[in-house]
Ligand code: FES
């Protein structure tokens with residue numbers, strides 16, 4: 086830790102703040118670097134002091150989180166990280182989302198499975214520093230040397246003197262950088278990190294407390310609604326209020342430069358009035374059709390970028406017995422259950438917006454830009470997210486809410502309906518993968534070539550300014566999971582970038598699911614071609630390097646737990662697959678049966694090695710959730726574009742896994758290394774391939790298209 | 799219309815359009831935010847409440863149908879000292895992730911167990927058809943079984 090980067094600032098009255106400006110630029114470059122899956126998330130940011138901790142006069146210790154809670158348990162994890170070094174009972178720490186005006190402000194997003202790994206060192210360092218600051222101030226107040234001060238029962242104690250946190254907050258005159266540089270605990274010394282503590286946000290969620298974006302309110306709030314484009318690529322030309330203005334409850338029909346909307350006294354009135362607004366759209370010359378998109382997403386189209394090259398795969402694969410295959414996955418939607426929206430309160434001195442967002446800083450900047458306000462005049466107060474999955478990286482609705490509020494001079498609450506979510510979301514891109522390989526005489530893979538084609542994932546994101554594309558080359562979102570993890574003499578992996586006429590973007594795990602589906606299905610086919618057991622074949626292609634050993638360990642752990650090789654009930658089969666993402670290897674074994682042409686997944690056994698584990702139950706929950714979401718994509722989910730419209734545009738018609746589809750799930754946790762790695766997305770990887778590999782054992786047929794359907798379905 | 803109904807054992811009279819979904823009466827007029835909006839199409843179950851004991855999807859239930867009825871929402875389940883057995887089971891099994899869908903599932907489960915105190919797997923699968931995008935179903939199933947146990951115990 087570079088000491089120069091520490092800035093510590095005391096504020097008057099409300100206790101104390103600690104801040105840290107992190108290394109600028111480098112992380113952005115690194116995030117774009119070729120081996121993005123090795124990146125441990127970091128922060129860039131200003132040198133400005135930012136408020137991380139606040140000690141209130143009541144003796145509460147508030148920790149402001151730059152990461153938002155979207156179900157992944159990040160607030161609980163950072164409470165545990167901070168408590169470890171603060172040596173305060175973790176339940177005494179109140180974790181709140183930082184607002185953009187208050188900070189700390191994350192320069193990136195909450196996503197990419199990087200929250201805990203990225204905060205692991207910085208936050209512990211901050212907490213330890215703050216602990217020493219408190220200790221030194223307590224020592225001053227007691228007139229003793231800091232060495233003689235201990236922390237017991239949430240108070241500082243020396244001899245018979247006691248200083249409570251409240252007293253410390255109110256009586257400290259100044260707050261200074263500690264004289265003693267704090268030493269961080271080692272893994273062996275941890276008392277809070279690694280514990281299965283009950284997440285503090287579960288009880289309020291079970292009670293239905295108002296904590297989500299859609300629950301946020303201001304006094305005197307009105308309800309708004311905005312007319313969104315009817316088809317992809319239509320742009321706003323002009324609008325007239327029509328009969329909307331005279332409908333009951335309507336406060337104002339708002340017509341802006343690039344949208345029309347309405348504000349009313351109730352949501353029902355706003356939605357009814359919206360139907361009457363007459364909007365002129367600039368329609369695209371030709372309505373977009375699924376077939377156009379399918380023709381574009383094809384290996385060979387667009388720009389190829391080599392992302393992995395060892396030996397001379399293309400030369401080797403010119404002759405001999407070549408085994409080849411291709412795989413497809415469709416467009417999909419996020420289907421987060423809380424729709425996108427915001428409540429905005431526009432005043433002459435600035436605008437406050439409460440909402441669910443994964444990108445607090447970017448939302449703020451976009452609103453400031455659109456409204457011509459200084460950034461300091463826009464305060465984004467993040468609420469709990471009703472699901473994120475990458476969908477809340479794009480937040481234009483915040484601008485609409487702010488403009489509606491400005492137009493009526495009152496706070497306005499505005500949310501999209503579900504049809505609008507389907508039509509206007511950023512889709513998970515469709516993909517096409519081709520593979521070629523050759524085996525040697527011993528039945529080992531001699532050469533392999535993997536080509537992947539996908540719509541944009543990272544490149545559409547506001548996180549990555551266009552200027553950086555050339556630096557990155559291939560869209561690392563799209564090729565996540567595409568690199569071959571096995572030790573093979575000749576490997577070539579190429580990512581083909583196509584720009585589609587519709588918006589596609591991040592979806593939990595990015596390309597991981599589709600790429601692993603292709604690669605690990607193919608590996609199984611090579612294993613059967615070589616007459617080898619799927620597990621033995623994989624192990625044979627992993628060496629003794631640390632990375633390979635971790636992969637071998639998850640493969641073996643999953644197989645042992647799942648009873649690989651043991652006899653199964655009639656009509657059941659096991660399928661195996663593995664992947665590595667953000668340096669976290671995962672293996673799944675799927676137990677599958679087929680009933681009346683319907684694929685039923687009976688059980689999924691997962692083994693994961695995410696490095697150091699902060700909250701084991703939190704990791705298990707993330708694995709279970711990712712397994713269900715990827716199973717849903719494997720068996721059910723698909724949208725197509727018809728005449729510029731996303732179809733279907735209703736939940737239910739867009740099938741998503743339900744309780745009845747959920748298999749038994751076993752999670753085996755391995756934990757090597759001294760720092761945490763990502764957890765939220767890696768278990769998305771192997772699901773489709775593991776299920777497909779089991780289906781092939783049952784039917785003899787390789788299914789190469791998601792969602793998987795057996796014949797007759 | 800003038801809508802008079804009981805919500806969480808309190809009588810209310812509100813002036814609302816008769817076709818306004820009950821969900822918005824609950825959330826926006828009465829400001830009980832525990833009941834969620836997910837789809838507005840009766841497809842996700844995030845808006846599930848009980849009307850005279852039946853689980854209904856309040857986004858697709860016009861206000862006029864609630865006239866004179868008893869509505870129960872998630873807010874009525876716990877009292878000062880105690881969670882409802884379904885909520886307790888949900889906490890014991892640590893079900894929620896993002897949590898957004900959970901009130902709807904808890905209400906659907908409460909209603910199911912009032913009608914079928916010890917449901918079979920098929921009865922659970924057929925009756926709990928809400929959507930949880932975070933994929934917490936695996937723990938929900940355990941929580942439903944645990945709620946059955948807790949309710950049986952509390953009756954002893
Ligand atoms: S919001 Fe009522 S079922 Fe989805």
Ligand code: FES
Pocket residue numbers: 156422471472894895896897898899900929930931932933934
């Ligand atoms: S917990 Fe997030 S949708 Fe169910």
